[in-house]
Amino acid sequence: MQYQALANTDLKVSKIGLGTWAYGDDTFGSVEDKQSIKAIRAAVESGINLIDTAPAYGAGKAEKIVGEAIKDLRDQVIIATKCGTHREGSAYVRDLSPAQIRKELDLSLTRLQVSQIDIYQIHWPDPDTPLEESLAELLKLKKAGKFKYLGVCNFELDLLKKISKLTDIVSLQPQYSLLERKIETKLIPYLLQTKQSTLSYGTLGGGILSGKYDKKPEFKDEKDNRANFYPFFKEENWQKTADLIKELKNIADKYDKTPAQVAINWSINQPGITAALVGAKTEQQARENAAAADFKLTQAELIKLSQKSTAVIKELTQK
Template identity: 65%
Template sequence: MQYREIAGTDLKVSAVGLGTWAYGNDTFGRVDDQKSIQAIKTAVFSGINLIDTAPAYGDGHAEKIVGKAIKGIKDQVIIASKCGTYRDGSKYIRDLSPARIRKDLELSLDRLEVEEIDIYQIHWPDPDTPLEESIEELKKLKNEGKFKYLAVCNFDINLLDKIRELADIISLQPQYSLLKRDIEAKIIPYLIEHQLAAISYGTLGGGILSGKYKKRPDFSSDKENRDSFYPFFKKENWGLVQKLIKVIEEIAAANRKTPAQVAINWAINRAGITTALVGAKNKKQAAENAGAAEFNLSEKEMELLTEKSDQIISKLEL
């Protein structure tokens, strides 16, 4: 496993991190809790030390699963959670009011069974709450020792500029993959300039880049609705994406790796990316994801993937 320092911190995070959205059992289909716990343990034993979660994942269920899984190995992991987004039935509600932030954090600490969260992130911007009010409460909570470092997710440059005037942040969590690269134009140069880490998510485009779907899946049952967030599964995009997956599969075969490992390796070797978060529903996937950091694609292979990605992205209907 490769480990990378986050500027201004004492943290060294694994190049591949574990994303836990699926453990909420409400977006990526039903996942057996015991398999989720085994996947987390396997990820850690395979060298992954960054586990990213959030209260919005299954209305806290994912955090509970993480809490159970890290008992006895807390000293080996860096926990990142979030505030400001919660569930109301199937809806995601954004709320960065001071009272909500404090409630979110207290509940997260209880579910995770920890006294302090390493990286505490604003999940999504809240246009109805002045950022100054949110930051004031977050500073209080930090001073109380409830979290170590502040970070953000899904912020644009204007919001990054604004929050950096109000508080010290260490990272941004944006979506990034071979199918979504808009952050390369302005966000990545900004992060590099200001020495902010990029903890990217959606590395496999909701799983489509793993190549496991041989026909377009039907997500209409079993709480499976990832296609509502990842448009790459849409009928109008399916054929295009398969052309990219074919190239990924060819490179994977040449390296004796899986397509998922190729897609992950491409992401962790792109400029400005500190850690690429990837989900794992079982032990096999967790070990496979960790193995994506144990080889390097050639410069020619990186260029070929990037070129094919450019061609496909320009035609996607998003």
Template identity: 55%
Template sequence: MFIRRIHNTDLSVTAVGLGTWAMGNDFFGHVDDSESIYALRAGIDAGINLIDTAPAYGAGHAEEVVGKAIKGYRDQVVVATKCGIVRTKDDFIKNLKPESVMKEIDDSLRRLNTDYIDLYQLHWPDPNTPIEETLEAIEKIKKAGKFRYLGVSNFTPEQMDEVRKITPLVSLQPQYSMLERSIEKNVVSYCQENGLGIISYGTLAGGLLTGKFKQIPAFKEGDFRDKFYDYYHEPEWSKVQEVIKVLKSVARDHNKTVAQVAINWTFSQLGVTSVLVGAKSDKQARENAEACSFTLTLDDLQKINKAIRENLD
């Protein structure tokens, strides 16, 4: 599998990283922990080295599952987690207050069963906390050796500038897929100019870009992915289906799956270091891990880009 180093770090991460939101078992419907552990181990065995998690996924549950799955594999994986979203029963509360961040890191280390986090990311900007206050706490945590490198997620270039004035920043985690391309306007160029890695999320738009849904899905109780990924209703749904038709024909030409083509397309875009993809089973993890092991030709990319332009721009 392709490996790229995040600039100014010794972190080399695989083209595909394993996302663990669904493993929190409170947003993507019910997932058995044993299935999640199989999925994580299958991904690692298939060569994936980047695992992305967060306390917000199941109020710490996803981190606990990751902690179990990487037992004995800690040296083989780059563990990325986050702080700054605190869960209540029904809500995700943005909180980058110093005292909260100081507590979150210790909780994450305990749940992940590790002494250090490789990549610690501020999950979302918190408009109620001055970033200087958050970063003072972050620097204390770093000095204590609890994490190695700092990243952010869902930050604008202006917000990243504020962080970089105070402390080194190595990566951004934005949403990026063929359905959500807003980072192409000025975020990708900002990251390139400033040597920041891009670890993108939402590659499959919560499964939509696998082409497996024949009609707008009625998700089971406890599955809210269509509230976060915004294409599960008209008129977006029908437009996306036109793009999926093209992905299906490209997938057929290469004897690959639609998911693999969608993942490969994202990894092929300018500035992308690694693409995160969630998996609920060992089969999905293996399929996704192999997604960048073939080359989309210029002709394939042009066909896909034309479909995106004609239907989604």
């Protein structure tokens, strides 16, 4: 495993982090709690020390699973969780009011079974609450020792600049993969210039970049809603990804790796990416994800994948 300093902190995070959305048991299909715990522990055993979660993942369930998995591993992991988005039934509600932030943080600490969170992140912007009000409460809670460092997720450049002028932000968590590269044009240059870290999510595009689907999957499990979040699974987009998936498979065969490992390796070797978050439902997936940092793509292969990616993204965005 490779590790990199999280900008302006005393933390070194694994280049591959563990995303835990699936453990909420309501978005990526049914998962068994004991297996989720085994997957988390396998990830840590394989060198992954960054675990990212959120109250919105299964209305707190993912945090509980993480807490149970790491209760005797606390000194081996860096815990990142979030505030500002909670569940009301199937709906995701954005609320960064001070009262909601206080409530969410205390609940997160309880579920995770920790006394302090390492990286506390605003999950999504809340247009109905002034950022200054949210930030004032967050800084009070930071001063009280409830979390060490503040980060943000899903912020566009203007809002990132605004909050960065108000306080120190250590990281941005945006979506980024071979199929989603919008952050390269404005956000990555700004983050590099200001020495802020990038913890990217969606590294496998909801699983499409794993190469395991020979045809468009039909997610019949009522708990599998990934097709509503990732547009690549839509009928009109499915075939457009074929050339990229084929190239991933060709390179994977050369290294005796999986297409998923090649896609992850591409992500962690892009400018400005501090760590790429990847989900794992099983122990095997967790270990394979971690091993994606243990080989090196050539510059020619990185460029070829980027070129294929650019062509596919152009097709995906055409009306």
